[in-house]
Amino acid sequence: MCFCCSKFSMPEAYKPAPVGNYEQASLCRIPGLCLKLFLLELNDVAIFIFRFAGMGNLIKVLTRDIDHNAAHFFLDFENAQPTESEKEIYNQVNVVLKDAEGILEDLQSYRGAGHEIREAIQHPADEKLQEKAWGAVVPLVGKLKKFYEFSQRLEAALRGLLGALTSTPYSPTQHLEREQALAKQFAEILHFTLRFDELKMTNPAIQNDFSYYRRTLSRMRINNVPAEGENEVNNELANRMSLFYAEATPMLKTLSDATTKFVSENKNLPIENTTDCLSTMASVCRVMLETPEYRSRFTNEETVSFCLRVMVGVIILYDHVHPVGAFAKTSKIDMKGCIKVLKDQPPNSVEGLLNALRYTTKHLNDETTSKQIKSMLQ
Secondary structure: OOHHHHHOOOOHHHOOOOOOOOOOEOOOOOOOOOOOEOOOOOOHHHHHHHHHOOHHHHHHHHHHHHHHHHOOOOOOOOOOOOOOOOHHHHHHHHHHHOOHHHHHHHHHOOOOOHHHHHHHHHOOOOHHHHHHHHHHHHHHHHHHHHHHHHHHHHHHHHHHHHHHHOOOOOOHHHHHHHOHHHHHHHHHHHHHHHHHHHHHHOOOHHHHHHHHHHHHHHHHHHOOOOOOOOOOOOHHHHHHHHHHHHOOOHHHHHHHHHHHHHHHHOOOOOHHHHHHHHHHHHHHHHHHHHOHHHHOOOOOOHHHHHHHHHHHHHHHHHHHHOOOOOOOOOOOOOHHHHHHHHHOOOHHHHHHHHHHHHHOOOOOOOOOOOHHHHHHOO
16 A cells, blocks of 8 residues: 555545455556556455555565575485585585594593503502603693594684585575585584584583693693604693684684684674574474475485484574574574474483573573574473
8 A cells, every 4th residue: 555645645536546356456546646446356355565664564574484485495405416516515525524423433442541541640650650641631621632633624624615605696595505515414404513512511521631631731831841742732722722622612613603704804794694694594404394295205214313413403503603692583493493392202202402402502591592493492
């Protein structure tokens, strides 16, 4: 309806023409003053909405519907193959991802040198026990160095993917739908990140071993004792590794910092391109999980847990890099829908993911988070 027609008092001749079951009607008798509507069987409710809803609300409704439908496509996490235009970035990222499973296996089998360290601390004068503890710790620190260096490679891979998935002129939704092989790699990075951080959080030996290594190394330097392994992890690297392992979720922190750095270094790129890429990925995962038509296309049972983990990973990442986070009313992620999808799964299979949302997000306890969402995560 023409805004002037209802906003101001006008002569009868200029007031809106009656609208009913017409094939064509113009709501304003002033030519060109408002758009013509082509109506078929226009019912009274539609007339009421159009005449009395503010134009801003109408646009908001239409935009919301567009956003909602944007995530309604199937992202083939199982079989996506790179197109010619994707291959350069895809091959670069693939070099990194092919080592991811080995990193997780090494972390899962990491047992630590707790026994040897305790013996050495309890018997400080026993040189053999000191040597035994040092001999046990040095190769373990070599593993920790490998994990840290992999995080740096993963950071570079993520930034390459973000560059490809947020570039103009395509929207994040168009990128994810068109470049599914890159979207799959992005998902694999998120999947790896959550698995790595879960394993790290449940293994206190990592920080204990590294702390003992640094203390012993410092003591050896003071006493001018040559230290085997010092060349492998020098003091500067040890400082950076110490900061990395001090984080509860070190890989997530790496991805969060990488994403923030990507945004700051690409000032010509709207920040929404990056955050919308994250929110769209979360929405795609949620829609695929709650839509039987899409879910039935998974041929591997593991794809469901992969999809759940990716959804949670991208929510956490979004919550860390977006100014107001994932839980605010203005967030583009349907948090209630995502939590419901998680709670619809067998409890034992998703408790770790729910805990990740409870304890590793940044804005859950903000005042802007609704009581309903807080209650759902209690």
